[in-house]
Amino acid sequence: ELKVEQNPLFLSMQEGKNYTIYCNYSTTSDRLYWYRQDPGKSLESLFVLLSNGAVKQEGRLMASLDTKARLSTLHITAAVHDLSATYFCAVIIQGAQKLVFGQGTRLTINP
Amino acid sequence: KAGVTQTPRYLIKTRGQQVTLSCSPISGHRSVSWYQQTPGQGLQFLFEYFSETQRNKGNFPGRFSGRQFSNSRSEMNVSTLELGDSALYLCASSGIGTGAEQYFGPGTRLTVT
Numbered sequence: 001e002l003k004v005e006q007n008p009l010f011l012s013m014q015e016g017k018n019y020t021i022y023c024n025y026s027t028t029s030d031r032l033y034w035y036r037q038d039p040g041k042s043l044e045s046l047f048v049l050l051s052n053g054a055v056k057q058e059g060r061l062m063a064s065l066d067t068k069a070r071l072s073t074l075h076i077t078a079a080v081h082d083l084s085a086t087y088f089c090a091v092i093i094q095g096a097q098k099l100v101f102g103q104g105t106r107l108t109i110n111p
Numbered sequence: 112k113a114g115v116t117q118t119p120r121y122l123i124k125t126r127g128q129q130v131t132l133s134c135s136p137i138s139g140h141r142s143v144s145w146y147q148q149t150p151g152q153g154l155q156f157l158f159e160y161f162s163e164t165q166r167n168k169g170n171f172p173g174r175f176s177g178r179q180f181s182n183s184r185s186e187m188n189v190s191t192l193e194l195g196d197s198a199l200y201l202c203a204s205s206g207i208g209t210g211a212e213q214y215f216g217p218g219t220r221l222t223v224t
Binding site: 033035036040041042043044045048054088090093097098099100101102104 | 112142144146153155156159161166167169201203205211212213214215216217218220
């Protein structure tokens with residue numbers, strides 16, 4: 001059974017600092033997704049990572065994928081308050097249209 | 112292009128009742144997946160429909176069912192509601208091909224009292 005684990009689950013940081021969220025998954029998968037969720041809202045797609053070594057960047061967020069280690073990271077650079085949200089990674093079950101989500105990382109950025 | 116729409120957005124039901132939620136996918140998308148989000152269990156896959164057929168199913172009791180119509184719109188039904196069914200129900204649509212990116216709707220917040 002595919003399991004996806006994120007850490008940390010809670011992260012409180014100051015504006016201007018850098019930090020990384022980790023996402024480990026237990027079995028081989030075709031692709032990995034990162035989503036953002038604001039309180040009471042739906043999921044907003046941030047990144048889709050398709051292959052080993054893939055790196056994608058959007059603004060202050062950068063995601064990478066190491067399929068051999070079954071590890072993805074979401075790096076936040078010079079955090080700003082607007083990035084406060086819950087971030088989920090999700091892995092697709094091979095051959096099925098089924099996402100398995102991590103527990104989510106609740107990120108709070110303080111001025 | 113219009114996004115995924117879900118109706119209703121909020122719903123309050125009493126234990127023992129049943130409920131039907133609706134999802135309209137992005138135009139041209141034929142796959143619709145449903146997910147349940149609760150504080151305790153997180154985001155869990157319910158089922159996926161493609162061309163009116165259920166292709167994948169999660170580990171939920173038979174009280175949870177769904178269907179898809181020829182226009183790709185999908186409904187999910189929960190019968191004999193329990194307090195634990197209170198959740199945000201999200202649907203996602205995607206194009207052809209397993210692994211195609213899923214686009215999520217705004218969700219339906221169901222409260223069971």
